[in-house]
Amino acid sequence: MAVYTDITENDLRAFLTHYDVGELTSYKGIAEGVENSNFLLHTTQDPLILTLYEKRVDKADLPFFLGLMQHLRARGLSCPLPLPRRDGQLLGELSGRPAALISFLEGMWLRKPEARHCREVGVALAKMHLGSEGFSLKRPNALSVEGWRNLWGKSRDRADEVEAGLQEEVSAELAYLEQHWPADLPAGVIHADLFQDNVFFLGDELSGLIDFYFACNDFYAYDVAICLNAWCFEKDGSYNLTKGMALLEGYGSVRPLSAAEREALPVLARGSALRFFLTRLYDWLTTPAGALVVKKDPLEYLRKLRFHRAIETSIEYGLAAEPRQ
Amino acid sequence: MAVYTDITENDLRAFLTHYDVGELTSYKGIAEGVENSNFLLHTTQDPLILTLYEKRVDKADLPFFLGLMQHLRARGLSCPLPLPRRDGQLLGELSGRPAALISFLEGMWLRKPEARHCREVGVALAKMHLGSEGFSLKRPNALSVEGWRNLWGKSRDRADEVEAGLQEEVSAELAYLEQHWPADLPAGVIHADLFQDNVFFLGDELSGLIDFYFACNDFYAYDVAICLNAWCFEKDGSYNLTKGMALLEGYGSVRPLSAAEREALPVLARGSALRFFLTRLYDWLTTPAGALVVKKDPLEYLRKLRFHRAIETSIEYGLAAEPRQ
Known part of the structure; x- marks a missing residue:
């Protein structure tokens, strides 16, 4: 800010x-x-x-x-x-x-969103994915799996300053994700940064999305994973299953996830957590002390990453057991 | 900010x-x-x-x-x-x-005010002085001469970190001002902080004053001296006589300065420069490096103080030679 x-x-x-x-x-x-x-x-x-x-x-x-x-x-x-x-x-x-x-878009971003708001976010995200079809320009996602090794290289040597053992843990995670990243999923333009402050509400009604300055071409389900990370964890680091269910239900009500997308969700969530961890870590280590920006804690995203590592199927995120027919 | x-x-x-x-x-x-x-x-x-x-x-x-x-x-x-x-x-x-x-007050503060704007500021300041008459509450000025020694005591020992010789120079200045500060001048409620960002304009027309959170009871002419310091110096430290003339003429067109006020203006301007120097110096030395506020350079006000020290009469500020009749 x-x-x-x-x-x-x-x-x-x-x-x-x-x-x-x-x-x-x-x-x-x-x-x-x-x-x-x-x-x-x-x-x-x-x-x-x-x-x-x-x-x-x-x-x-x-x-x-x-x-x-x-x-x-x-x-x-x-x-x-x-x-x-x-x-x-x-x-x-x-x-x-x-x-x-x-x-100017009227509305306010929610400091304390509840499950019903998460549902609206899921709906809006899916509508954005469908609505962006036909947009002729392309922009590759420089902050997806191909970009992480380079980004990690800028912080790796100092990572243990932030927490002992980080260097080893993150290097192993990166290698895992590079090996297991999905090769082919439904893709198009994604928002890629749909955090709370980028979604406005008037009362309980979502009034619009803002800040498209990370938008790019990538897997739609990766955008869903970003939103799970941004909206469905509590301040204490716990995953709020009710919010997860609501967000996924809202999304699926507009654009049902395919079987391949459902299966990929845990690895996409790990990747999304790593992506925000890496940029925050870099900023943490390089932002000068006198800067005007409040530095965000990279460890928040490390904790999310560890949570996702223990997830076996998307059902654990609150996704309904069977795709809608 | x-x-x-x-x-x-x-x-x-x-x-x-x-x-x-x-x-x-x-x-x-x-x-x-x-x-x-x-x-x-x-x-x-x-x-x-x-x-x-x-x-x-x-x-x-x-x-x-x-x-x-x-x-x-x-x-x-x-x-x-x-x-x-x-x-x-x-x-x-x-x-x-x-x-x-x-x-909400419409208008914009001027990053680069010109002499005609300074005249409007003088007019508005005088109107505020006259308009505040009859206001029943009182608030002594904690940042006038009685408060400076205490404030200086908080920074004195570290002052030479900012510029060699500061400790001696400022201590002498403070002693001089305590001895020569006027005992009795027309007084009432003053704004006490009428910097550029507290005066709004629509086009060339002054639309209003804001930020009364330093307002207090003190000499009216001290408020004039604060404005001379805030509005009539250029970024290179030079005093812009045209702006000074305009500001003083504008003020005098609404509330002419008395002979005693005219005579006191140089010492009031020194005092005003010292006051902003002291608070800036304190902030400079104590604001943590990671804070959100941009620290203001205390030496800007030391340079103004040195300028005023060489002034002999108010005419040098651009005040017309004779009070209006």
């Missing part, structure tokens, strides 16, 4: 002359998003989000992210909509950064 | 049942304010600011701050208005903190 790049009112005003969005009346940096700087704008028309893309985001990926949001909105899904400039472009530049103006 | 205390949607919803403000549709932590946590709320009615008062603010002072905003609004000044709960109270509690709901 941070604003990395501040903007002057004059620069912002000049930037906005390219859009039909009314007169600017206020802008405030908001404490959301870890990768980019975000501002909430009030105008004489609708509120807007202004995003400045910071260095961690590859500019070449922006057409994928912004185009995906447009595609999903056109298919009836609720997510922020990038606004085109008068010249049709979705991207401009502000304070030396690529910048986009995006519609 | 930080959000120190997060809030859950359920707690916020419960808090809002005490107010008539419509239905909550969104809340976002905003990256403004150093002392408190601030959230921008959207509702089915007007946008609002929710402030959670953190530990650095003395709860006993809150009636003064909130009452002052009400008083100024009632006198026609533009500033945020604390909204009363249904039971008439201005303060509630949220996430274990005293919390208030405050009207």
Whole structure:
């Protein structure tokens, strides 16, 4: 949560002359998003989000992210909509950064979601998977199994600083996952980062998904595994089976998992836990002490990984015993 | 800039049942304010600011701050208005903190103010001084001359870590100011922290003042001196005489400075520079490296202090040679 790049009112005003969005009346940096700087704008028309893309985001990926949001909105899904400039472009530049103006999505993310919310998340995730079909751009998932060895190489030598024995345990886990990773499952565009703060609710109703800046092409069931990790564990590290059942039931009510996907779920969940463990570990070891970002504990994801290692079949996650017919 | 205390949607919803403000549709932590946590709320009615008062603010002072905003609004000044709960109270509690709901003031603070803006700041400051007359509560200025020795005592022994010779220079300055501080000048409620980010503009028009959480009773001219320091120096440390003239002319057009105030201005400006130097120095030496707040350079204010030490009369700040008749 941070604003990395501040903007002057004059620069912002000049930037906005390219859009039909009314007169600017206020802008405030908001404490959301870890990768980019975000501002909430009030105008004489609708509120807007202004995003400045910071260095961690590859500019070449922006057409994928912004185009995906447009595609999903056109298919009836609720997510922020990038606004085109008068010249049709979705991207401009502000304070030396690529910048986009995006519609404001009302709703709040839940600090304490309950099972009924997890069900809605499952439904929305499946709708996003179906809705992204036909989107023409592709983006490989750099943070899936092929990317982990390289990522691990950047932290491995210092891993035991965080917990004794980590180096051995994670190296063995990585080797296992490389050997057992599924070769072929239904795939398409996945969100890949659908944590609590990226799902908005109005009351108990899900009002939309945000933050598509990790979206990529990968197995749909891997996205389900990411959500199990993000939504169905309690703060004490325990797996909440009721939430797991609700999330999986919600997902399956829109897009039933195939037998191969069901079978792969435990290994995908291990992989998803490893992926977030590895990026958090890297950030933990490299983020300077004075930085504005709150560092997330990598061990939270190590504990989830250990939980998944003991899982034998998807039924243990709360998946109904038989696929729906 | 930080959000120190997060809030859950359920707690916020419960808090809002005490107010008539419509239905909550969104809340976002905003990256403004150093002392408190601030959230921008959207509702089915007007946008609002929710402030959670953190530990650095003395709860006993809150009636003064909130009452002052009400008083100024009632006198026609533009500033945020604390909204009363249904039971008439201005303060509630949220996430274990005293919390208030405050009207949203449209406008933007200027990252690069020009002389014409400084004039408006002078006008608004004088109107605030006149407008605060009749406000019944009192709050002594703990950060004026009587408080500096104690504050200095907390940093003195480590001051030379920041710049060699600081300990001797600041101790001498403090002794000088204690001896030469004015005994009696026109006094009342002052803002005491009217930096750029606390003055909003819509276009070139000043739309209001915010952040009254340092307001207190002290000499009006001391507030003018604070503004000279905050608004009339350039990033390279130079004093911009055009801005100084504009600010002083604007102030004097509403509330002309008396001969005694004019004479005291250089010593008040030294004192104001010392005050911000001392709090910044303390924060510099004590803020933990991992904190969310960007530390402000204390030496910026030491350089201003040195500038003021060379000033002989207020005319050098750009004050017109003769008081208006």
